[in-house]
Structures are given as structure tokens and as C-alpha cells.
Amino acid sequence: MSADTTAKLPWFRRSYRNFSLEEKYAVLGMILIAPTVMTFCAVIAYPLIAAIYLSFFSIYTPTMEGHWVGFSNYATLLQSGEFWRSLWNNIIWTVGTLTLQILFGILVAMMLHQNMVFRSLARSLVLFPYFLSTVVAVLVWKWLFNDLYGVLNHLFMWAGVIDMPVDWLGKMPNAMLSLIFVGAWKYFPFVVIAVLARLQSIPEELYEAAKIDGAGVFARFFDVTLPQLKDVLVVIILLRTIWDFKEFDLINLMTGGGPIIATQTLSLMVYKEAFALNQMGASSAVAVLMMLVMLVFMALYLRKAKGPSE
Amino acid sequence: MSEVHINHVYKRFGDVTAVDDLSLLFKAGEFVSVLGPSGCGKTTLLRMLAGLETPSAGEISIGDKVVNDLPPGSRDIAMVFQTYALYPHMTVRGNIEYPLKKRRTPKAERAVKVKDAAELLQLEELLDRKPRQLSGGQQQRVALGRALVRDPAVFLLDEPLSNLDAKLRAHMRAELIQLHERIGKTMVYVTHDQLEAMTMSHRIAVLRFGVLQQFASPDEVYRKPANEFVAGFIGTPSMNFIAGEIDNSDGKLTFCGGGVALSVQAGLLPDGLIADGDKFLVKMGFRPEDIFIGDQGDDALVSVVEPTGHEVIVLIDLNGNEVVARVNPDVRLKAGDKVKLRFRPDKLHFFGTKEGIRLNV
Secondary structure, eight states, X not given: OOHHHHHHXXXXXXXXXXXXXXXXXXXXXXXXXXXXXXXXXXXXXXHHHHHHHHTTEEEETTTTEEEEOTTHHHHHHHHOHHHHHHHHHHHHHHHHHHHHHHHHHHHHHHHHHSOOTTHHHHHHHTTHHHHSOHHHHHHHHHHHHOTTTOHHHHHHHHHTSOSSOOOTTTSTTHHHHHHHHHHHHHHHHHHHHHHHHHHHXXXXXXXXXXXXXXXXXXXXXXXXXXXXHHHHHHHHHHHHHHHHHTOOHHHHHHTTTOSTTTTOOHHHHHHIXXXXXXXXXXXXXXXXXXXXXXXXXXXXHHHHHHSOOO | OOOEEEEEEEEEETTEEEEEEEEEEEOTTOEEEEEOSTTSSHHHHHHHHHTSSOOSEEEEEETTEEOTTSOGGGSSEEEEOTTOOOOTTSOHHHHHHHHHHHTTOOHHHHHHHHHHHHHHTTOGGGTTSOGGGSOHHHHHHHHHHHHHTTOOXXXXXXXXXXXXXXXXXXXXXXXXXXXXXXHOOEEEEEXXXXXXXXXXXXXXEEEETTEEEEEEOHHHHHXXXXXXXXXXXXXXXXXXXXXXXXXXXXXXXXXEETTEEEEOOTTSSOTTSSOTTOEEEEEEEEOGGGEEEESSSEEEEEEEEEEOSSOEEEEEEETTEEEEEXXXXXXXXXXXXXXXXXXXXXXXXXEESSSOBBOOO
């Protein structure tokens, strides 16, 4: 077959040798992305589709047997107080812990940006909570919070702040406040790293120009630092919102959603429906609804990541 | 409009002395350039005037007020940075308005002042843009506008043109001169570019290693450089130097060096500098435009010819000394030509060999 006639055949009827250079690159490209695509299908696409599929069934978890129920899982959920309560808890937890993380993170980053003694040591130490395994961290905090032998109650009583031991994890609003605090402690280093990196790239002349223009310390923070941090803060807030919203291990280990369901978030509800109540279908429905909420943040993040900064 | 008085000012960073016993008086309304090679302390001086650095010793006054202990915002100065330092998130209007806002100027007055500054700098069309949407020259003008709008006593400019391309730089130079004429404020202009210093200033302060070398008008700095450093630093191509000695025989001074023997014009050197029958080691300096190539004089060899269009720079080997001459492009020369050199007798500079101090009257 001559080169002229082979070139006219569709690509799948020619041998690789007769491909044009562009077609050969296309084949190479497909081979190179194949592992990623397959992994993506196996660990993301399949579970996602399976969850949506399962949410239309009533399934007994241990046997995984069940029958089609249509939208009834969703209808039950949306009418149940527990779902709305969990969603509300989820929002309180996310907003609360995120706010603390951001405030504390910016504050610490600005401190670490100053010329101070042992700065590099402090910069490494501040990452400690973030690197610590959640299980270990929670165990330590649970001991600190313990109402009978916890250091926290001991210290507060010694200082005269309280005259009776406080039940930090078994009562509301203490349990939620404790959770929010430990979450902030665990994750603020992430904010510190990102903010510190950005702080270091703000040109010194901007501060000098502001000084000459008559700006004081606070004016320099609000007119120079904060606007320069805006872009990185938007990304941090979106990422941390997504991560905090689906937080499971920390809450489950600290309070297990209790007292009763006072600190139960949607992640915990998914787990409880699936493995405590053995309702895999209802559990999947919660997961799907949770995903819908997260999709809003995802969309915002993608828009931010893709679009121009303005 | 205020004068600036720098009185025995020192600035040390650890072991390094960046500014060494500097005393200068800038007159009110004067355009002064602080000129010197990198690391000569000129930017440090400017930052001390601005209040961004504190002097290690000495006193700085603006007007009749000692400002050593005043923060930058209270010194009645404005500064234009080399990188412009515009606030990136604010519009041009926001940038120009900012110093007024921080001084709690009423809104109506702010609007008028911003408008005036924008008009003066031809920024009216750009007021709602962000700095990154502007060209270098426009950003430069915004930085000037931010300084102008405050109506400060003294303007401090830190190499404001060095980030612009050559053509725009020439243009902005002219604009700055006009601007200074119009507002008549004291301006302190730091630069390493002698062309900027020469063209724009009333007086130039030449610094080296933090020490003042000369503080005089551009003309004087060029014609009567105070020492060998200033002589070599000012002027492109720079001054030629030949080491040699002057001897005095019967009151007639003769320079001998580099294979050249020249009689020194009477009145060029102070009387009694060299006793009769004595010799004095010197360096003779002459500018490239003060030598002539012709058919009389000392023998020399052309080594490189660099035509620039309006003139030709010729490198000449004069008995082993490299000499640069600036000649008319109509004179056709090529490398290897044998030529004769003549010096302009009234344009010779003599410097002492030890400290390089100018010896001429």
C-alpha cells in the first residue's frame, strides 16, 4: 500500500508505523494519562456513582441486601429533625473552627514574620499540631478536658475561675466549643504556612511608602497587609471549608457526636446510619446530600483557582 | 519649600560605615542630586532624610525643625521609590488619595487635590485603573502624583527613572525638570546615572564610600572636579589620566610622563606649589574632547574606532598609555593609523598622587 492511500484510511485501520507524528504523540499521550484515568475511575467515579445508586435502595448493611425505594430515603431524611440538626451542627463547627483558625493563623504568621529570637525554631514548632496524628492529639486533649482528673479543670479551679469542675465534653455548649477549639488548634498551622509564605513576598517598600504617607501600625495592616493576603486567604478559606466540613475523625474521637446528637455532623451521621443503624441506603442518601452542599464550595474553589485573580 | 540641613551625619551598619561624617545644606527650592556608584551611601542618606533609617550620629533638619526623632509621616516629606511602591489593590485615584486620607483631609478637598495632581501629570484618563494595568512610565507618574498631592516641603526621589527604558527615561527627565520648575519645591534626587544628575540638578553631591567628594553645580563638577575620583566618575567616556611629574626650572613648569613632555600653562597651577628646581609627582587628567588629532603633536597609534553617529570615540595608544578621544565623525580613522595628538593646554587637570586632590587653581 502506498503512503498516499494509507494516509486516507481512518486511524484505526492503519498500523502504528503509518501514523503521522501528531497521531503518534496522541497515542503516547493517551498511554501516559491512562493510569491516572483508571485510578480516578476506580477510587472516585465508581464510589460516587455507587453512592448515588445505593441511595435509592433500602439496604441492610451486614448482608448488603435490599430493595428499590426510589426517593423515599431522601424524603425521610429531609423530614427528619436529625438531618437538619446535623447540618446545622456541621455549619456551626465549620464556621466556628475556621474563624478561629484564620484569626489565630494570621496572628501567629505575623508574629513569626517579625525578627525574633529562635524564629526558625518557632516556625518549625508551630507546625507540630498539624503533623500530629489526630488520634494522639485527641487522646491528649481528652485527658486535658477530663472533668475528674483533667489539667484544665485543675488549673481553672486553682486560678479561681471556676469553683466546680466543668464537664467539657459531655454538656452543651461546652462540647461544641471544645471541638471548635481543638479543631482550630489542630489546623491553624496550615493557615500559618500559607499566610507566612505570602507575607514574605510583600515588598518592604509598600510598608515604607505607607509609613511616609502617614499610615500607623493598624492602617498598614488594613491597607497593605490584608489586601495583599486577600487572594491567599480566599483559597485557604475555601480549602479549609471543604476539609472542615467533612471532618470525621476528630469529632468522632472527641465526642462521638454526643451528648446525644448535639455535636453530630453529617459525616458522623453517614457513619452512624451505615454501621450503627445498618441502613446503607439512608446513609448513602446523607452522603449524597452532603456532597451537594460541598459542590457549592467546590464550584467556588474551581472558579477561584481557574479564573484571573480579579 | 524648606531647606534641608545635614549636619555631621553618620550611619553605621555593624562594622560598615555607610555614611561618614556628611554635612550638606540643600537650599529651599533647590534640585539636588546625590550621585555615586552603588554602595556609596546615597540611598542610605535618602532613607535617613525620609525617616526610614535613623542616623548613628549627627543631626538632620528640614526647615528649621530637627527631624531625627520624627516618624516618616510627620516629616513633611514625600518619597518616590525606585520600584514606585504603588498599592496594588488600589486604583490610581486611591493611590494618589491615600496620603491625604491618612491625614484626614476632607473628602471635597481630597477630590480637588487629586484632580489637580492628575491634571498636572496627565493621569486624568487613568484614575480608575489599577497600577498593574499601567505602563512603567504611567506608574512612575502615579508615584509622583502620590508625592505631589501632599504638597510636602521636600521631595525625595530614589532612582525613580532606573526602571524605565532609555527613551522613556529621557522623556521623564524632561518632565521632572518641568515639574520642578512649576512647583519649585526642594527635591533630593538619588541616582547612579551621571546623565540624570548633570541634566536635572542645580547642584550635585558626589559620594564615595559614604564620604562627600564634591558638592557643586554640574558645570563645576565637570570642569573643576575636586579630586581624581570625581574627575573619573563624571563624564562619558571618562577622563584620561597619565601619571608623571612636573618640574620647575626657572619658573617654567613642564609635565613629563607617558612619553609626553608638555609645558604647563602659566596660571593653571597655584604659584609656589613647586619650588624652583624641584619636582612634583602628579596625575594629569584630560577629557576625551580636549585632545585633538592632527598633523602636529605627539606620535600615537589608533587601536579601536567606535563610531556612535554624531561623534567617534577613538582609543589611542600613546606610548603604552591608553587614551580615549572624542572626534568629529568627518575625520576618517581606522585601527592601526598613525596619528599625532595635541592637548588643549587650558583644559589640563592635575591631581596629587596620594589622595588624588585637585591641584589646579
